[in-house]
Amino acid sequence: LNLPQFVQLMETFVGEDVSLPTVKRLIAFIKEEYKQTEEEKTEQLEKVQLISRLAQRKLLLEALFEKWDNNASGFLDLEEVDAVLSTFKEGMEKEALRKAKKHLCSRYPQLSRVGKLSPKAFQTFLELVASEFTGDEDEAIDNLVEFLTTSVEQSRMNCLQSLTRRKWLHDIQQAAETSGASMEPVYKAVFKALSQDAEAHGDNKKISAYIALLEENQLSPERGQILLRYVACTTDDAPYVLNQILYRDMKGVSFAAVEEGKPIHVPRVQLHGNIHFWNTDRPVEERRGSLLVLPLHDARWKVFGILGLDTLRDQCEKTIFLTHEISFYQGVSQAFSKAYHHVCRLENVLQMTVTALDWLHPRAPSIHTIITYLVEPGKDKTCDYALRKVITTDKTGQKEIHSSPVVLLRKENLLRVYLFKCIDSSEVIRTSVCGEYHIAVPLRDLSGQALGIFDISVGHHQKLPPHEHKDLQKMLKMAQAACSEILKMSLEETEPTYVLEAEHVTNLRPAGILFHRLMLQDLRQCV
Structure with missing residues (x-):
């Protein structure tokens, strides 16, 4: 138990209307009766020290990664890191390095194809190298970090540039994370980052930027199995680019970037001959500048779209993208990919929640309302988290999906403090507010932390009828299982397992179908 969970356990045990002397007697009793053997104390101390050591190591290796990744591309070249490590101890540890690299490639199969180390893969690589050394692993990690730190030099200017870009x-x-499952804030943040960098570190270039996502081509299959749909772009380009569709049989280098999985840079579009110009109003003689197309990769390095930039609106002669700019734009594409898939996961969780609420409504008519919240981080480390209201379901089963932000802060909602206690402890909270009884139930992520919450009001009844309570418990159990599976989808390397025919047909495993599939599996186990 952590501190919030222990406090919640004690509050639940003593109840709401207990007197202060009773609480003091309980505390005295626990202090007197709680005993630990020496073995238990030692085991607990070792566990705390291990957690602390791993946390410190993670911070140390993240800082080292950032020092090497001075252009904030989000990746390091495996061969470059390998080449530097091969000189460690004057090359005496090459065999350990070879074994570690072999283990790394078996853990991350895409490495042999792309050769790029993410921060997590970089940390894993160094830990594998250290584990192959004789002696203390922590000491080996420290020696590797010191060696790699001195192997890379950064000027003060590069440090400031890197910090700004990060x-x-x-x-x-x-x-x-604060979008309420909407992509619009993400698109705005991406284009803001690109334009700010072009101004600060790109010689004040005027750039156009756009994002296109791959879709199955159901409109004109004869023009190719897939198409690119332009879902977002910089403001000035919206009349020409937004919602446009690029087919395989059209001019352009975007599909080449998709197939090769690598950036394509066209320094002078006027000399290329295979560029598609969306803005046909621009005279041919003004169609001059540079074009950069970056593939968007998911966690398994599968391409799902492109991020494009060009300088056609800039009339200056020198508008070619430099190496450090291209590296940063790769970092932006990676940051967008993480953000995009984060929003997709939230959308799936909300879709699953709607399905779960629809299933519960006819089975638990005594429930007055269920309000669903998502947890959002504070604006910075000094700010507490907030709760965003996303779905309200009333007694009739009608649902309101809150598109405009309704955000609760702890300090402004004293009557709803039970919601924040539920998030803090990641445990179920039962309480009474102004005569109405509430059950707050957390929806947990894979680490056990609450990412959302169901605020269930049962009116003036302290308890639901037994059969309704049983169905509520079943819904919450299946919703949690479905949520966990949604979160695992972006982590697992294995192919998904389909149970319902609808999952085979769509090949997408919609979150609503996922809830019913888990309910079916649970039913099969009970039969």
């Missing part, structure tokens, strides 16, 4: 990349992720 702030912009963080803003993209922040936009996703």
